[in-house]
Amino acid sequence: MTEKCTIRDNELSQALEVSLQRIYDICDFFDQVHDDKWELTEGEHFSWANQSLKQRRFSPEGAYEICKYINENEGRQLFRRFRRWLSGRDEKLKQLLVEKKFIEVVKSKDALIFVNDHAYMRPRYTRQLLGLGNRQDVLNKAFQGEIRATEAEPLQLEKHFIKDGDAICLSGMGIARVSANLGTTLTNHHRRAWCELVSQRVTTALQDVVEDRKNRPILIEQAKEKAKRAAKQTCQITGEKRGPANPINLAAHHVYDCQNYPHLADHPYNLIVIKESVHKDFHQWLGGNGRGCTVDDLERYIDTFSASLFPDSSIGRRHMGNALKRIERVRQMVRPLA
Amino acid sequence: MAKSKSTRIKRPNFNAVRGRVRELASAHGYDEQVLLSLAEFVNGGAFKQAELSLPELKAGVTQALGCKSYDELKKNATFKLYVADAKLKLNNKAAWQQIYREWVELPESERDAIGEDCINGIDIFRNFRPWEVFQLDPNKATADDIKGSFRQLSLQHHPDQGGDGKVFNRLKLMRDSLLAAYS
Numbered sequence: 001m002t003e004k005c006t007i008r009d010n011e012l013s014q015a016l017e018v019s020l021q022r023i024y025d026i027c028d029f030f031d032q033v034h035d036d037k038w039e040l041t042e043g044e045h046f047s048w049a050n051q052s053l054k055q056r057r058f059s060p061e062g063a064y065e066i067c068k069y070i071n072e073n074e075g076r077q078l079f080r081r082f083r084r085w086l087s088g089r090d091e092k093l094k095q096l097l098v099e100k101k102f103i104e105v106v107k108s109k110d111a112l113i114f115v116n117d118h119a120y121m122r123p124r125y126t127r128q129l130l131g132l133g134n135r136q137d138v139l140n141k142a143f144q145g146e147i148r149a150t151e152a153e154p155l156q157l158e159k160h161f162i163k164d165g166d167a168i169c170l171s172g173m174g175i176a177r178v179s180a181n182l183g184t185t186l187t188n189h190h191r192r193a194w195c196e197l198v199s200q201r202v203t204t205a206l207q208d209v210v211e212d213r214k215n216r217p218i219l220i221e222q223a224k225e226k227a228k229r230a231a232k233q234t235c236q237i238t239g240e241k242r243g244p245a246n247p248i249n250l251a252a253h254h255v256y257d258c259q260n261y262p263h264l265a266d267h268p269y270n271l272i273v274i275k276e277s278v279h280k281d282f283h284q285w286l287g288g289n290g291r292g293c294t295v296d297d298l299e300r301y302i303d304t305f306s307a308s309l310f311p312d313s314s315i316g317r318r319h320m321g322n323a324l325k326r327i328e329r330v331r332q333m334v335r336p337l338a
Numbered sequence: 339m340a341k342s343k344s345t346r347i348k349r350p351n352f353n354a355v356r357g358r359v360r361e362l363a364s365a366h367g368y369d370e371q372v373l374l375s376l377a378e379f380v381n382g383g384a385f386k387q388a389e390l391s392l393p394e395l396k397a398g399v400t401q402a403l404g405c406k407s408y409d410e411l412k413k414n415a416t417f418k419l420y421v422a423d424a425k426l427k428l429n430n431k432a433a434w435q436q437i438y439r440e441w442v443e444l445p446e447s448e449r450d451a452i453g454e455d456c457i458n459g460i461d462i463f464r465n466f467r468p469w470e471v472f473q474l475d476p477n478k479a480t481a482d483d484i485k486g487s488f489r490q491l492s493l494q495h496h497p498d499q500g501g502d503g504k505v506f507n508r509l510k511l512m513r514d515s516l517l518a519a520y521s
Contacts, residue, residue, distance in 0.1 A: 143519070144519045147476075147515065147516060147518060147519035148469075148476035148477065148519060149476075150469065150476055151402075151442065151443045152402070152440060152441050152442065152443070153439060153440045153441075153465070153466045153467065154466065154467075154468060154469065154476075154515065154516065155515065155518075156466050156511070156515050157511055157514050157515040157518065158511075161518065163518060163521075166521060168518060171423060172419055172420075172422065172423030173419075173420050173423045173424055175419065176416045176417075176419040176420040176423065177420075179416055179419075180403065180416045183404075183416070184404070206423070
């Protein structure tokens, strides 16, 4: 019910060009005068943003009731203005939801292939973006139409698309061309409008992904250096401090490995600074550097080798406790993202 | 006595000259570049290129993308996506020429091109026009027709036949791009 009531009081006040006080005077009138004609029902027309202050949020129906009251009692012709405002607001909301969806699709693990720093989208995700569902035949027809173009230049391999086996993966320019083709050939007006919306949103999302991929190694290195500085030259498992008497080397270890969890590679809680020898030993114990790892693997390693990792019983227990607390924090902060 | 307007001979523009050179070369087996050199000699120097102006280029692109005005074009999502992905700067004419070639048509000033990088009237590095280069109808050609045309052109342009490797690679790119429509 509360999801209906998304129109804030100041939004409504601006839309109807009345003061906020006037909105609440009208609400008070509705509450005090039990007239069947003028009524605002909680849950249906409004919900409380702050009940003690009697601040409200309105549903479209509630906003309409207030608009109707002003229309009748102040002689202002507000309906058309109100309808335009409401549909514009819905359109904006729809676009924001669409943009969120596009970003999700574009940033999906399997959505893009990278060749020479160019991003190409796999057919399944292109169809999702263009609102074609399972209609690969429609996508193929548009693609072939652009290859057989006579006025415009035909689509070019590597510039507009690449082949991944039998699948055609389109670049941003390729999506633009195919989208334009669909815009003229699709008979459904909503589909055409959708293709227009796609092109607009895909630009930013695709560019973000490509930039992110280019900058990723730098960001990961920066995150590692930051983690090492925060650890103050101390191994965050054994508690040993690097110094002239203990010239250990320290490595920043990815608790969730980079290969399988690339999106966590620069997450500050996913990095733990440990002795290089412990780092090497952990990966060897797991089965080599090629094998992925998670927080559970690290915890098992600490449990299994606690005697050698924490030789001194009293200080060792403290360091082990700290290490396990750190692991628990990784579990809480990072695991939900993995 | 001055010639009247009706008897004054109108000099052909460069586009027309090139077209005529290619016609004659094809009909009589002459070398296109040699004929063009002769025409330039008679003209008293190189011909002036008759390129589309920047407003004409913009108008063409605006129309091709179904927009009513340049302002609408600037907001057009497809146009913005293309420009962003191609990393084009719209404050120079070369960018608009590139967009025009890709989205509108082969500009008249670039038809019947003559030179070392030209095949069947197309400068293959400036224009991506595989159907014209291979001399095929896109609505009727089969995959075998494309392969056949490519083989014909290879006889002349393959490095083993004394051809330029860059030209040959460009022809391969054209062939592979067209064949993608048939898989």
